[in-house]
Amino acid sequence: MKLAFKRILFLFLCLCSFSSYAQIGARISLFNPTADLGPTFKKAIAYDVYYVVGRYDQRFRFKAGVSYTQPKPRLDSFPVAIYQGGNDETFFPGKISYSKFKLIYGYFNLDVKMLQLRKFYWYGGVSLAIGIGHSVYHREYETLLDEHSDIQEAVAGFVFRSSIEYTLSNHLGLYFEGSKSSLTNNAWSTAYGHYNIGIGFNYRINAPEE
């Protein structure tokens, strides 16, 4: 696993060095779960690293990156109930607890420069994202059910972004970004929706000297 990661990092750095417009960047943001994640998980820190092709003065720029977060559940265990029909219909109480939730996805993004005011740039963009959602849960309903499960499922969808970037130099730009992620799992049953608000930087590797 470590070897594979090193290879990917090596390829990434090679790609970065090929383009004079190449930038690498990172974002740290607050992950705010919505949709099906909202009732269950707390806000958490999310980390993004990415590679960008496109100069500040170009209308379009492309970005490829990876996002990772590991939010904690909002309660140690959630009270859930199950209905058993028939002649003796009954609601049974139960509980469900989650652990080790992780969401990691890669994305390809297209940013459009909407506005430029001196050294400030306003971008809007959309990403196509694909990744993995992982969680472990334990669900039990009295004597009816006691279930442990380790779920790892594919997730995919779109991320819509808007950012304001300030170029400190030819090499470095700092930005504030808000993004809305609309992801679903492969069964279309769980919406991994969330929005992020964060800050980041873009570093242009082969920028000409000022």
Add this chain to the structure above:
Amino acid sequence: MRPTLALIALFLVLFSCKKAEKDVYNYYPKVKTLSAKVQSDGSVLVTGKLLSEGAGELWGIGFCMDTLPHPEMHFRQKICDTLWDGEFHAVYTSLDALKKYYFRSWAVNENGYTYGEDIPLESISIDSASIPCQVAMNTIKISGFIPEEEAFISVGPVEHGVEWEVWAYSNSHSVHFSFLQQPTTGKYKITTGTGAGYYVNVLVDGYSLTSGDIYVEQINSTTHQFTICNAIFPGGFMLTAKLRSPM
């Protein structure tokens, strides 16, 4: 291809925008146990109020009850299917006068469930003013058939097979009470045959009462008092009786 992608994007946006509640408990319904009142027939009327359905579709409301505090939802569960101005009700019968009971409401929605507070009740008994006839202890009166009052000697209770029985005798009559299980304080409907989980049969001189009510008061763990007011015999005769067993 583009319209398809646009539709998928729209779908995902619509289903992923539902904002999270600030307080996680807002996802769950909120319910309150308003009261638990002993009725004149020894039953208990419990009332609850649904304060909020929570952030999700309401699945059910009701009550649970046990002899220990904080009964779980499925203990002696009553499901209510009607709300009157946010309130819901259920009636518990066949309660043991010697025990303390805890009643509480619950509500379930698609996210989960919550409980109301416990309401404890003890010494649950029939309000004697609610019994529609007054008759001396250990006597029977049979209108138009045996118009007399006699002293009875009771035998029992005894467990006989699947039944719980009490026999009572006088010089010329016998009365036989059969219950599917040991009765607790409450009002029971007399039946003429076994029913699903419920069976109260009363025989006088071998004749089965066809309809009427029997009021049972559990005096202590071994003593029961039975009162019958104008129950119907075959042929339209009426029985009124009051017997305690054992004496």
